[in-house]
Amino acid sequence: MSEHTNAFTMAQKQFDRVADLLGLDQQVREILRFPLREYHLRLPVQMDDGSIRVFQGYRVQHNDARGPAKGGIRFHPGETADTVRALAMWMTWKCAVADIPLGGGKGGIVVDPATLSMDEKERLCRAYVRSIWRNIGPRQDVPAPDVGTNAQMMGWMMDEYSTITGQYTPGVITGKPVGGGGSLGRREATGYGVIYTVRETMKHLKIDPTKTTAAIQGFGNVAQFAAEGFIKQLGGKVICVSYWDREDRASYTVCKDDGIDLDFLVSITDQYGSINKDQAVSAGYTIEAGDEWIAKEVDVLIPAALEGQVNGESVKKIHSRVKILAEGANGPTTPEADEVLKARGIFVIPDFLCNAGGVTTSYFEGVQNDMNFYWTKTEVLEKLDDKMTQAYASVYDMSKAQDVYMRDAAYMVAIDKVVKAMELRGWL
Ligand code: NAD
Numbered sequence: 001m002s003e004h005t006n007a008f009t010m011a012q013k014q015f016d017r018v019a020d021l022l023g024l025d026q027q028v029r030e031i032l033r034f035p036l037r038e039y040h041l042r043l044p045v046q047m048d049d050g051s052i053r054v055f056q057g058y059r060v061q062h063n064d065a066r067g068p069a070k071g072g073i074r075f076h077p078g079e080t081a082d083t084v085r086a087l088a089m090w091m092t093w094k095c096a097v098a099d100i101p102l103g104g105g106k107g108g109i110v111v112d113p114a115t116l117s118m119d120e121k122e123r124l125c126r127a128y129v130r131s132i133w134r135n136i137g138p139r140q141d142v143p144a145p146d147v148g149t150n151a152q153m154m155g156w157m158m159d160e161y162s163t164i165t166g167q168y169t170p171g172v173i174t175g176k177p178v179g180g181g182g183s184l185g186r187r188e189a190t191g192y193g194v195i196y197t198v199r200e201t202m203k204h205l206k207i208d209p210t211k212t213t214a215a216i217q218g219f220g221n222v223a224q225f226a227a228e229g230f231i232k233q234l235g236g237k238v239i240c241v242s243y244w245d246r247e248d249r250a251s252y253t254v255c256k257d258d259g260i261d262l263d264f265l266v267s268i269t270d271q272y273g274s275i276n277k278d279q280a281v282s283a284g285y286t287i288e289a290g291d292e293w294i295a296k297e298v299d300v301l302i303p304a305a306l307e308g309q310v311n312g313e314s315v316k317k318i319h320s321r322v323k324i325l326a327e328g329a330n331g332p333t334t335p336e337a338d339e340v341l342k343a344r345g346i347f348v349i350p351d352f353l354c355n356a357g358g359v360t361t362s363y364f365e366g367v368q369n370d371m372n373f374y375w376t377k378t379e380v381l382e383k384l385d386d387k388m389t390q391a392y393a394s395v396y397d398m399s400k401a402q403d404v405y406m407r408d409a410a411y412m413v414a415i416d417k418v419v420k421a422m423e424l425r426g427w428l
Contacts, residue, residue, distance in 0.1 A: 007083045007085075007308065008085045009082075010086065010331060010334060011085070011089045011090060012033055012089075013335050014411065015029075015032060015089070015415075016033075018408050018411035018412060019032075019415070021402075021404070021412070022416075024415070028419055028428060031063075031427070032063065032415070032418065032419075034085075035061060035085055035088055035089070036061055036064065037061040037135075038058065038059070038088075039058065039059045039060075039132060039135060040056075040058055041056070041058065041132060042054055042056065043055040043057050043109070043128060044127070045120065045123045045127050047120055048120060055109050055110060055124060055127075056079075057110075057131065057132075058107060058109075059136070059141070060084045060087075060088040060106050060107070061103070061104075061105045062089045062092045062104040062106075063089075063092040063103050064103035064141070065103060065418055065422045065427065066095065066102060066103050066417065067095070067100075067101040067103055068102055068103060068141055068142055069088075069091075069102070069104060069141035069142070070102040070144070070362065070363070071087065071088055071091040071104060071106035071107070071143065071146075072106060072146025072147075072149070072175075073145070073157075074107070074108045074146040074147040075108075075109050075111050075113040075124075075147070075149050076108065076111070076112075076147050076148050077111060077112040079108035079109065079111075080110075083307070084107065084108045086331060087106040087108075087330055087331070088104050088105050089104060090104070090331060090351065090352050091103075091104030091106055092104025092418060093352045093414035093415070094351075094352035094353075094355075095356075095359060095363075096413070096414035096418050097352055097394070097414045098353075098356040098359060098360045098391050099387070099390065099391060099394075100360055100363040100387075101363075102359070102363060106146075107128075107143055109124065109128060111124070112246075113148045113149070113272070114246055114272055121153065122156050125157050126157070128157065129157045129161050130164070133164050136161070136172060136173075137169070137172055138171035138366065138369075138370070142172065142174060142366060143172075143174075144173065144359070144362050150271070151175055151176060151177040151178075151180075151186075152177060154173050154174070154175045154182075155177050155180045155181075158170060158172055158173045158180070170369040171366050174362035174363075174366055175362060175365070181365075182365060183361055183368055183374070183375070183380055184374070184375070184376065184377035184380050185364075185377045185380035185381050185384065186358075186361045186362065186380075187221065187225070188228075189225075189357040189358050189361035189380075189381075190222045190225065190226075190355050190357045191224060191225020191227070191228065191229055191304075191357070192225055192228075192233075192357055192381065193355065193356060193357015193358065193360065193388050194222065194229070194304070194326050194328045195226055195230055195233055196229075196384075196385055196388040196389060197326060197349045197353060197354050197388060197392050198300060198302075198349065200392045200393070201324055201326075201392075209234035210234070211236075212237075212300060213236060213238070213239050213297075213298040213299055213300070214227075214230050214236060214237070214239070214298055214300040214301070215239060215241075215296040215300075215301055215302070216238060216240065216241045216242070216293065216302040216304055216328075217291070217301075217302070217304055217309060218241070218243065218303070218305030218306075218328070218329065219242070219243045219254075219265070219273045219274075220243075220304070220305070222355065223304035223305070223328065224269075226302050226304055226326075226328050227241065227262050230302075231262060236300070237258070237259035239255055239256060239257055239298060240254065240255040240292075240293045240296050240298070241254055241260060241265065241293070242254065242291065242293040243269075243273055243274050243275050243305075244273075244274065244305070245277070246274060250289060251290060252275070252277060252288065252290075253287070253289075253290065253292040254275055254280050254285050254286075255285060255287075255296070256284065256285050256286070260285075264283060268280060294310065294318060295319060297319045297321050298321065298322060299321060299322065299324065300323070300324045300325075300326060301318065301326070303328060303329050303332035304328030304329050307329060308332070308334055310325070310332050310333040310334065310341075311336065311337050312334060312337060314337070315333075315336075316340070318341075318344075318346070322346055323346065324347045324348075324349065325341060325347070325348045325349070326349045326354050327348065327349060327355065328351075328354060328355050330351050330355065331351060333348070333351075338405070342405055348406050349392075349406065350407040352410060353391055353395050353406075356387075356388065356391060360384055360387050360388065364380055364383060394413050395413055398410075398412050
């Protein structure tokens with residue numbers, strides 16, 4: 001990633017903009033522009049052939065004034081200290097906007113998980129926890145799954161932590177498998193949360209959701225459940241999704257003008273969110289190389305893959321019909337693209353509001369772990385809808401009251417809460 005699109009530079013730029021708007025004190029800025037703590041880990045792991053491979057890992061705790069740091073662990077070959085710093089900072093704002101009593105953290109390991117066997121993955125997960133266990137915990141920092149990691153991996157990490165500490169501690173990590181301390185509804189939570197915010201936006205814009213179409217970037221956890229919500233809850237059509245093909249090392253856009261058959265597409269998609277193109281073509285889908293999802297004539301665009309995807313170049317391709325950009329991914333839009341979206345009047349639902357459903361349900365999971373009493377899926381999803389709807393209203397109201405862009409309004413709501421917590425704790 002160039003300096004131009006460096007995720008951490010971007011996160012700081014977004015923060016600085018709002019800090020200026022809020023006239024934030026210089027000392028407060030000095031605290032919030034950087035993580036409070038970060039750990040760089042070297043992780044030796046035995047491979048199946050007996051050799052030792054050393055992986056680079058990170059854990060960053062951006063701010064924990066409002067509660068224990070919270071944020072996923074990504075397994076990604078392009079992971080860097082700066083992407084983890086940016087994501088940790090966004091988690092601080094996300095937890096504040098969602099109004100859950102947690103701070104912001106993030107972790108990552110530089111690895112393509114698809115190149116590891118199941119046993120190697122397990123050893124890498126356990127090595128990560130052995131290296132960082134003193135600095136995480138239900139009252140310190142609570143990791144979760146993210147790109148390239150899944151519930152099973154969280155289960156191994158929880159087991160390693162519990163083994164080291166000698167106490168069953170399900171609350172050390174969230175996104176665990178159901179039956180192994182996980183919460184019902186966690187799998188669906190981020191994608192459904194995206195759709196709750198799209199639903200609220202359509203109410204304000206007086207759009208009939210049943211007459212709308214969407215194109216989605218990505219076809220992993222967030223994208224699949226956002227697609228399900230868009231189709232089943234809103235009654236709209238998803239006409240395109242996209243994915244990264246690991247064999248071809250290229251991205252593809254998979255489309256069907258009369259709407260995708262979600263169950264079918266999921267059935268030909270692997271655990272990493274890669275679609276089998278041949279089977280898709282046989283079933284009448286069109287496949288285009290590249291990021292054509294962004295150019296489609298749809299009402300709603302949902303980037304749900306990686307950061308920096310809606311940038312100065314790709315934003316020019318957005319069709320005039322598009323009314324809403326719902327940021328399922330973290331940091332999908334660069335500041336340069338933001339200016340274009342603003343000028344064109346496209347309604348942006350900013351990432352740390354739009355995709356807060358995952359962390360909100362992670363928080364519910366921690367609460368259930370603490371109580372040792374588990375809710376039904378309906379209970380979880382109802383509580384999630386309430387939280388997301390309230391969070392959306394607080395940001396929307398702020399954007400109207402201050403006459404600012406939704407992203408700036410989300411930052412204002414979040415920064416205000418974090419600064420208040422720091423004041424109350426006597427940090428300022
Ligand atoms: P995932 O690994 O399940 O899926 C990622 C998807 O993106 C895959 O389909 C992959 O093929 C696709 N992809 C990757 N690079 C691409 C490219 N260049 N072009 C097109 N498609 C590409 O990941 P996920 O959990 O769905 O997360 C997606 C995004 O949402 C990330 O930004 C993540 O940080 C964010 N997020 C995830 C959660 C969560 O609960 N999983 C919560 C909040 C935010």
